[in-house]
Amino acid sequence: MSNVQSRIDQINKQMVLVAVMEAPGSLLFGLALYGTFVGFGDGFLPFLQNPMLINAMFGFGGVIMGWGMYKTIRLAAEKKRILSEAE
Template identity: 40%
Template sequence: MTNNTEEKQAAITKKMMKVQFIGAPGSILFGLGLYGVFAANGDAFIDFLNDERNCYAMIGVGGAIMLWEAYTIFKLGRQRKALKNVD
């Protein structure tokens, strides 16, 4: 591999790590929303989770962030794979 290709792969890997870091709150929102809907039964550790509307909103927002994260990771993965196949 050339230095340019290695630098591009390193940049893609760095972008993937940033996307995963940005996407972490989406997973947390999604998980807390599921907890509030299915497990809390009106006795959540945060009062905010006792309202189902809040929980469904958290599931929606968290799911959207997770979808964006997955799309971006797959796109970057394809770019990295294409760089490996060039050499």
């Protein structure tokens, strides 16, 4: 296996790892959206009745999603650069 292909495989593994690490942020953000627009005052998830908690979920979820987006874009740019240099 060539050095380029091994580096591409490493980048792909890192992208999968970032996606897994980003999943809780998406879940937090989605639950915050649900609590804000649908579930406020509903008995489905009682902790979504606290507006301060919902705002914290927006904040933490947004930060985690932003970090994931940043890392994914950086890895995709590196992958594109490596592939263009290999041609």
